[in-house]
Amino acid sequence: MSFLWPFALAGLLTLPIILILHLLRSRRDRLAIPSLLFWRGLQQEKEGGSPRKIPLSLMLFLQLLVAIVLTCGLARPTLSFLLGLPEQTIFVLDTTTSMAATDVSGGDQTRFDIARQTIQDYIESMAASDQVAVVSLDPRPEILLTGNGEQKAAALSELDNWVPGATGANLTAALSLAGGLVDPDRENRIVILTDGNLDSDSAPLPAVTAPVEWQFIPEAAPPGNQALFDVSARPLPNGRQRIFARVINYDDAPVARTLRLLVDGQVSQEEAVDIDAQADAVQLWTVPASAESVAVEIAETDALPLDNRAELLLLDTTRRRILLVSNTPETLSRALEVQPGVDLAVAAPDALAGFDLADFDLVVLDSVPAELTAWPSGNVWVINPPVNQPLLPVETYALNLRPDPDTASALLDGVDLSGVYFGRVAQMAVPEWASIDLMAATTEVETPSPLIFHGTVGSTRVVVWTFDLADSNLPARLALPLLTANTLTTMLAPAPPPAVPVGEPVTLPRNFSVEIPDGRRLFPSADQNIAESNFTHTQEPGLYRIYDSSDTLVAGFAVHAGSAPESNLLQRPDRAALEQKLNVIPVPPPDPDVNYQEFWPWLVSVGLVVIMIEGWLAWRR
Template identity: 30%
Template sequence: MSVLAPALLGFLGLIPVIILIYLIRAQRRREPVSSVLLWRNLVQDLEMRTRFRRPPITLLLLLQLLAVVIGTLALARPFWETTAPPARQLVLVVDASASMNATDVQPNRLAEAKARAREAAASAGADTAIAVVRAGPRATLEVATRDSGAAIAAIDAIQPSDGAADMRTAWLLAGSVAAARPEIPATVVLFSDGSFLGPLPSIPASLAIVPIGNGSDNQAIVQVGVRRPPAGSARPDAFVRVANYASEPVERRVRAFGDGLSFDEQTVRLGARATTDLVFEPPVGTRVFAVQLVGGDVLRADDRAEAVLPQSGEREVLLVSTAPEVMRRALRAIPQLTVREVAPDLYRDSGSAALVVFDGYLPPALPPAPLLIVNPPVGSWIASARIGRPGYAIGIDPESAVVAGVDLAAVEFGRVAQLVVPSWAAPVVTGPDGPLILEGERDGRRVVVLGFEPAASNLPKMVAFPALIANAVDWVLAGPDGAAPAGTTIRLPGGVRGDLVGPEGRRVESAALALTADTDIAGLYQLRRLGADPLTLFAINVADERESDVAPRQPAVGQPIRPFSLPALGVEGEPVGIEFWPYLAGGLLLLLVVEWLVYTRRGST
């Protein structure tokens, strides 16, 4: 309950006045008697010897006090918050992408956008339903409320990111909020610098865009990559692309770091809106390569980039097979891989192997490590039957890393199994009788299934076989080495538990099985156990040319955009609410009648 005229509650001050009157009246009311002979010292404790005393609690006094309270409440015009539908909807979409961290407006674009969004929320009336959508690497509905205070709090809580905004999803989310109650007119207001991919789809609401930002003076490292040392070299290569998005040429120094120590510095001259590529050679043994633009511009997040070099060191492969010769040869050809063999009947899951290869055998329970399943036994959960005729590849997934650079055209697959494609797997190579090779992720680890017996085909005699096995091993063992753009969902190694620590030591929320992690902030991420070396390292960079190109742009939207002005959203008329002062006034009249009756009755007795 609220009141429209709180100042009139001051009439409650009449309560002490009435009590004072009663006190005075009680002091001065005299009753003549023939003699006080029998009244003297009658009841000592009931005599009123003090000048100021408690007023007599009479029905009349209580009625008068109640009348003051009711009358004052009526004057203050109380009302209940209405539960009637809102008169309008206001959806505020705040761009929280990397470019919104630009400091061309003070303190930065996101702060400016939040300030403008706060103004809009504060100017909305009580009859307006407000929703706040954060357009970061993931679009989230922060709040949907009729309380402008709650909306402002949600706006204040919006955090920046170093990734590109998923504006399309945010836009659709805003549209779905508006479409949820089509009978209520909705306005979607976007607070953004326009640095996102368009065009935005049409949504059932009137649109307004508040442009944020006015500068373009920014240089960025838009790409960084490292690769393993080429044959004959111990030093890896690091590739860096630097871009200038300003309209004037600039000269910037680029400093390179290996595990935090500067080892090289180059000066680049960049033309207006031009790029250049640089190559660095990190020292041998470097784990993390970083590059930094020296000096400042309007967006600092894209002035630095990092990359994690491919991890070196021996990894153990457990080969479970009754006839391991073919697979042993292929596996031993892969560098930094140690092969341990065990017969199926002696197989126990020790958990130490980085990769387990089941050749012609499948245990009842699969280990948590990545798997390469070769020639699964018929009748297992993956193979239903044996096909009598040899197979050959008629369909190959060109996007699959497992078959990248592998020529399977001349391969004749012998003793092919009829594979049952699980929901978590996808065919990579398909033959006339069904899939021949599958890949997928199950329970947090990658699995590749070769649905044929290599020894019964001509594949082992071809160069494609070790390439295929090497690709499969690389794919199932692949971690998030290298670098990825901010906002990317990173897949973490299966079967490994630990704390995911982000830039500046911040703990990062990750999925329950530590499979994926959200990476809104650029920097180096570590999956680690307490007191141990990092299990996994990966780098997150801005690495998005649209975000680094901070020049404000007009978003492309598939419907008209009207100018946005705060007064259009201002409060119109009285606040929404059900006033009930007339009922109080009626009650007051009734009370006065009762009071009069009590008064006259008392006076007559």
């Protein structure tokens, strides 16, 4: 206990004053007697008078109590309490594929479930002033969650959305990100929840400013595992597909396994294989040309089921068949032939009737033939549309126009049009179904003239270049092959790799949707343009089907879980070695706050009550 105004304790000097006053005011009781005659001779000489005694009374006690209570109240006594510092726990959560192993106690939970339960238990026990943060431990660490004790409900609901699915772990980047979240005004700690399937020979770990706690899941030695690798398909000349698969035994003992081939969801073949310890086995199959998808799986179960199955989508998306219809195809054919994966066919306009346009992924029309009165299904690229063509009504031609870079859309990304001019441009109203990608500079013409636009008419995707390439300096510029590549990206289905590791992003155009293995369809945001973007929702193994804007399956890819860093569950660095690599430089916590609780109002109130009691007693006398 302490006093905020200790000088007020001088009021205790009133105590002896009160005692002296009572001593001086003390008196004998007076009695009426008839005579003092009989008292004569009783008077004796006193020698050295006896000390006077303080007369004890209730009034004296009350007055002393009032003085003490009021003096202490004026001194403002307080009780001080040290407040504990708010805490912040930063979890570094391993989200790699190996965390899906089911070798924890009970067998019905994964390593990731145990780690997630640890975070959930902490969130539920948080005080209102505490904070929590979660950083993912994978190749590209990111902050998964931040919040305080007042946001428990939102944090707990967010936990249910996390699934393990990544190949490799960047512990250095994860610790750097966690270190940046350390709050110097709190007691911080970093908890690493991992199965220990880390590369201990990676780059040096960064210095962290908070204590680091390792929690390995499970604590016991991990089991062996078998995984599928390099599952791929190769087309044969007769149209059939050759399926290749390799299975690796990450165990210190030989195993016997059954490899099962499924074609379009139905079991086709099964093969028994014997695999030595830390060795592999290879299997080949041939499937019919009509097969749309295949899956290879290990029939027996083990600690990591995710890498026991690998699927393939048998769609030929690596080649783009393009038909160029032009009387002077040299310039365009050169720009198209340098594009990867293009199978180009060239035809004169009068020979167009001899081709089945459905056999091509893209039809390029250098001037639309007069006999073409309806848009063919698929993708059509029109260059230099003519007058008197009903599909694109051209009004007249403008001469010597230059592009306006401020009107360029994402189709012009990376294309430098400085110094480019167009000698002849078809002037026309932009159709209602089209979006403008590039306009001519308004200073060149009285009315704005579109140079490039695109859109969808029924089942046809159309891109229109309104200028004549032969009457422009664009063919002499690097801009032509770049603009051609961007146009093909807009028009054609993407050609992703047949298979990617779990968690690996895939570059896709934004005008396509993706159906993930659980059946959900992911669409691009409405405010996104047609530029390419990274599709990052690849945490789940299986088939990913890509659909165009008309809901047609145009491509796909598979996500495989088998990988050396994740499937080999036996590799686990020594905890002491990991802790030795850590450079922990803890920041001293700030001084704790002190809570002062005053109770002088209670003392003053007691003093006033005592004064009232004393006054009442004095009045009664």
